[in-house]
Amino acid sequence: MTDNSAKRQPRHFLSLLDLTTEELHRLLQRASELKQLLRSGEPHESLRGRTLAMVFEKSSTRTRISFEAGMAQLGGHAIFLSPRDTQLGRGEPIEDSARVMSRMVDCIMVRTYHQKDLELFAENSLVPVINALTDLLHPCQLLADMQTYIEHRGDIAGKTVTWVGDGNNMCHSYINAARQFDFKLNIACPQGYEPENQILSPATDHCQIIHDPMEAAQNADLVVTDVWASMGQEDEQTKRELAFANYQVNDELMQQADKDALFMHCLPAHRGEEVAASVIDRPDSVVWDEAENRIHSQKALLELLLL
Numbered sequence: 001m002t003d004n005s006a007k008r009q010p011r012h013f014l015s016l017l018d019l020t021t022e023e024l025h026r027l028l029q030r031a032s033e034l035k036q037l038l039r040s041g042e043p044h045e046s047l048r049g050r051t052l053a054m055v056f057e058k059s060s061t062r063t064r065i066s067f068e069a070g071m072a073q074l075g076g077h078a079i080f081l082s083p084r085d086t087q088l089g090r091g092e093p094i095e096d097s098a099r100v101m102s103r104m105v106d107c108i109m110v111r112t113y114h115q116k117d118l119e120l121f122a123e124n125s126l127v128p129v130i131n132a133l134t135d136l137l138h139p140c141q142l143l144a145d146m147q148t149y150i151e152h153r154g155d156i157a158g159k160t161v162t163w164v165g166d167g168n169n170m171c172h173s174y175i176n177a178a179r180q181f182d183f184k185l186n187i188a189c190p191q192g193y194e195p196e197n198q199i200l201s202p203a204t205d206h207c208q209i210i211h212d213p214m215e216a217a218q219n220a221d222l223v224v225t226d227v228w229a230s231m232g233q234e235d236e237q238t239k240r241e242l243a244f245a246n247y248q249v250n251d252e253l254m255q256q257a258d259k260d261a262l263f264m265h266c267l268p269a270h271r272g273e274e275v276a277a278s279v280i281d282r283p284d285s286v287v288w289d290e291a292e293n294r295i296h297s298q299k300a301l302l303e304l305l306l307l
């Protein structure tokens with residue numbers, strides 16, 4: 001543990017736009033190196049003695065395991081904090097929680113609802129804060145998605161990516177990724193479920209909304225989708241099933257895409273809703289590589305923020 005009390009202005013990762021394009025490319029290269037080191041059993045304990053606090057106000061499988069196992073592999077330690085067990089969950093102010101936690105740990109990962117709460121936490125933290133998903137953004141997932149695309153197909157610059165479904169946190173992060181990695185993003189969403197203007201407006205050079213999913217998928221190099229109702233929207237499930245009925249990624253839609261197109265989904269998935277089983281369960285589906293790459297890319301992120 002380093003003495004954080006004297007430190008100011010830590011580097012945060014609240015959005016993909018918090019890193020430069022060059023930093024993102026270097027991070028992904030390091031992620032692939034870390035993957036090889038792990039596979040060959042070579043120790044890589046660059047964060048020995050460091051501690052990550054993991055604040056989860058929403059459920060998680062991949063994010064929790066990848067950060068916790070990732071810290072262990074780097075020689076450090078992670079502490080899982082759920083709202084049931086912390087004073088934050090009983091109403092201790094975000095500012096105070098951030099001040100206190102950041103006196104004790106080296107990095108803090110937060111999964112919460114409002115991006116503003118995450119920003120407030122980061123403003124009051126003496127150590128780097130990582131966005132592990134908010135209602136607005138899910139930048140850690142995009143690190144894994146970009147690593148996966150590059151490992152399978154090479155550079156994504158100039159390629160066409162088609163987003164099918166809700167204009168949600170994942171869609172917003174794809175919009176930011178289109179800017180950072182210089183690909184074209186076709187967004188196929190129903191009327192009324194478009195991404196937020198604050199995210200889309202600065203990205204109009206790279207992104208367009210095409211409401212018809214078949215048209216949006218034409219010649220795509222990568223097709224991506226996500227659940228129709230995100231965490232916190234469970235009571236809208238029935239309404240959303242109707243609105244998104246024509247937005248399933250199935251074989252017919254994948255046939256519109258390039259013959260070498262990849263399919264990605266951040267998971268968890270609902271087969272028969274946003275994706276057909278025949279697409280996600282293909283032998284060459286990359287969703288499992290995508291999930292695994294969470295650990296490698298986040299280890300590279302932790303190194304970038306902490307070393």
Ligand code: CP
Pocket residue numbers: 059060061062063064133141266267268
């Ligand atoms: N994709 C993703 O973030 O999964 P979890 O919700 O399981 O962490």
Ligand code: NVA
Pocket residue numbers: 133138168169170226227229230231266267268
């Ligand atoms: N859009 C989804 C992503 C889950 C990883 C959600 O926010 O629930």
